[in-house]
Amino acid sequence: MRTLKKIPGYLCVALLLIVVTYPLIWLFIGSFKTQDEFLNNPTTSLPESFTNFGNYTQAWSSVAIYLQNSLLTVLPSLALIVVLGTAAGFALEVLVWRGRQTTLMLFLAGIMIPGQMILLPLFTIYFNLHLTGTLWPLIITYTATGLPLTVFMMATYFRAIPKTVFEAAAMDGASVIRSFVSIGFPMMRNSVLTIALVQFFFLWNDLLIALTFTTDDAQRTVQVGLLNFTGQFGVVEYGPTFAAICINVLLVLVIYVFLNQRVMRGLAAGAVKG
Amino acid sequence: MHSVLGDRKSVALLLGPALLVYSLIMLVPMLWSLGYTFFTGSVISGFTWAGTANFSKLLDDPALPAALWFTVKYAVVITVGQVLVGYGLALLYVYFLRRAGSIVRTLVFFPVVLPTVAVALLFQKFFEFAPQTGPVNAAIEALGGTGVDWFSTPGTAFLVVALMDIWRSMGFYAVLLYAGLLDIPDEMMEAASMDGAGTWRQIRSIVLPLSLPVLVSSLVFSINGTLKAFDSIYALTGGGPGSATTPLTLYMYQTSFAYGDYGYGSTIALTLTVLCLMVTIFIFRGTRRDLAGVE
Numbered sequence: 001m002r003t004l005k006k007i008p009g010y011l012c013v014a015l016l017l018i019v020v021t022y023p024l025i026w027l028f029i030g031s032f033k034t035q036d037e038f039l040n041n042p043t044t045s046l047p048e049s050f051t052n053f054g055n056y057t058q059a060w061s062s063v064a065i066y067l068q069n070s071l072l073t074v075l076p077s078l079a080l081i082v083v084l085g086t087a088a089g090f091a092l093e094v095l096v097w098r099g100r101q102t103t104l105m106l107f108l109a110g111i112m113i114p115g116q117m118i119l120l121p122l123f124t125i126y127f128n129l130h131l132t133g134t135l136w137p138l139i140i141t142y143t144a145t146g147l148p149l150t151v152f153m154m155a156t157y158f159r160a161i162p163k164t165v166f167e168a169a170a171m172d173g174a175s176v177i178r179s180f181v182s183i184g185f186p187m188m189r190n191s192v193l194t195i196a197l198v199q200f201f202f203l204w205n206d207l208l209i210a211l212t213f214t215t216d217d218a219q220r221t222v223q224v225g226l227l228n229f230t231g232q233f234g235v236v237e238y239g240p241t242f243a244a245i246c247i248n249v250l251l252v253l254v255i256y257v258f259l260n261q262r263v264m265r266g267l268a269a270g271a272v273k274g
Numbered sequence: 275m276h277s278v279l280g281d282r283k284s285v286a287l288l289l290g291p292a293l294l295v296y297s298l299i300m301l302v303p304m305l306w307s308l309g310y311t312f313f314t315g316s317v318i319s320g321f322t323w324a325g326t327a328n329f330s331k332l333l334d335d336p337a338l339p340a341a342l343w344f345t346v347k348y349a350v351v352i353t354v355g356q357v358l359v360g361y362g363l364a365l366l367y368v369y370f371l372r373r374a375g376s377i378v379r380t381l382v383f384f385p386v387v388l389p390t391v392a393v394a395l396l397f398q399k400f401f402e403f404a405p406q407t408g409p410v411n412a413a414i415e416a417l418g419g420t421g422v423d424w425f426s427t428p429g430t431a432f433l434v435v436a437l438m439d440i441w442r443s444m445g446f447y448a449v450l451l452y453a454g455l456l457d458i459p460d461e462m463m464e465a466a467s468m469d470g471a472g473t474w475r476q477i478r479s480i481v482l483p484l485s486l487p488v489l490v491s492s493l494v495f496s497i498n499g500t501l502k503a504f505d506s507i508y509a510l511t512g513g514g515p516g517s518a519t520t521p522l523t524l525y526m527y528q529t530s531f532a533y534g535d536y537g538y539g540s541t542i543a544l545t546l547t548v549l550c551l552m553v554t555i556f557i558f559r560g561t562r563r564d565l566a567g568v569e
Binding site: 006009012013016017019020021022023024026027030038039042043044080084085087088090091092094095096097103106107110112113114115116117118119120121122123124125127128140141143144145147148151163166167170175176177180201204205206207208211212222223226227236238241242245248249252253255256260 | 279280281282284285287288289291292293295296298299300301302303304306307310317318363366370371378380381382384385387388389390391392395396397399400405406407408409412441445498501502504505508509523526527530531536539540542543544546547550551554
């Protein structure tokens, strides 16, 4: 009787898993089909071979440069966001000074500003500084837009640490900067990793900023590149398009699985030590 | 103690860089953008003083109410969808999949991290009508119906956008709401069960009221995101057919970059910002009262 009652639940879970995974499985299968198989066979058919990587080599020849551009903009931005954001969070939460609350609210406001509001003035600035056509506009804008949330989250994390830790360090003669660098920042290792992960997906997936500030193909990030991929060959070349989407999905999958585990382990280790 | 951690030089050194970058790249441009609303032209063609012309244009522009309406409709439909589906999944995680849930949660969360552009292109092909029939139309035809050209009429194009956005984000809201549901003590449910309350009764009288705070924060989160949505619509429909799926964000982008009118673009951006602020204030005022009633 108990198992019988559970059947609707299991059906729900099965349906859920089909809805979530089927489009992705279909995408993966499609990435191995030839143009001929796409046009002449039913959409749900299997490709003749799963070892024909022709679509992938063709997709890779244009996607590689986009991936490189994405890495060259996202990684420096992430490093800056984490270092500047943690330092600011420390200054806002651990240190004692007037105007902390106001400054925190100022950063909070940045979370609510729509990106559209800052696009045009920034374009003017970058244009006049002759930065359009380089990757600098993306690095600078990404860093700034990632800061509000990071500062806010780091301040929250520092709130959980007793201030006596830093007071003791100060009594022992460590300067405030010193105690941030050798105590505060290392203590935040796992939180920093979590934030970096969240920000990575934000920045990697950005379309609006990359679309606005990249003017030619040589600076395109992976999202803008992917968007222009479909029309690149005149007619829609399904196989390479599917393979290009697949490359992007697989890459994110690897980072998701790998870093997800790392963060979980980090959190567990921190909990045991604490 | 005050003096030990109150060193002004250290505050400036630690906070300074972040504050400087944030101010120069976000706060100053925001004010600058307000200034643009009094000009026409672009950085390429040069700017001319327009006075309040942009604002009167805003009032007469027939495309603006359409974009505004689409933004609101999109935000309401997607937010309700995301939070409802997410809540359903969270209930499933907590009361059905308690032990084996972690794999399901990980799988359902995966689309959240996928690039929007990749998902949009995937859905374009998934719902394709011609030249290559996608699985959705293939299934409709297999069941005896006729395939639908999803992206050619406003109603069906909106439906695909909605389905895609809910598909992408339901895992996120499920996990968010799941965390909230976990806080509800088991003893409470057991007691209710012993008093003869059925599953639905337990959900309505215990689970729903107790998870109201986390439901509200999900709503705020979702509305904040959907009002600013750009990527998914730009990549999936490009705002079409015609301008049927064009929200304020996309209208602003087209005005500024396709037509090179920064002044009017900034005026639209301002409209969007005001809308976001109004909705945020409205929600905060409304929920403070609701939550006060719960406690």
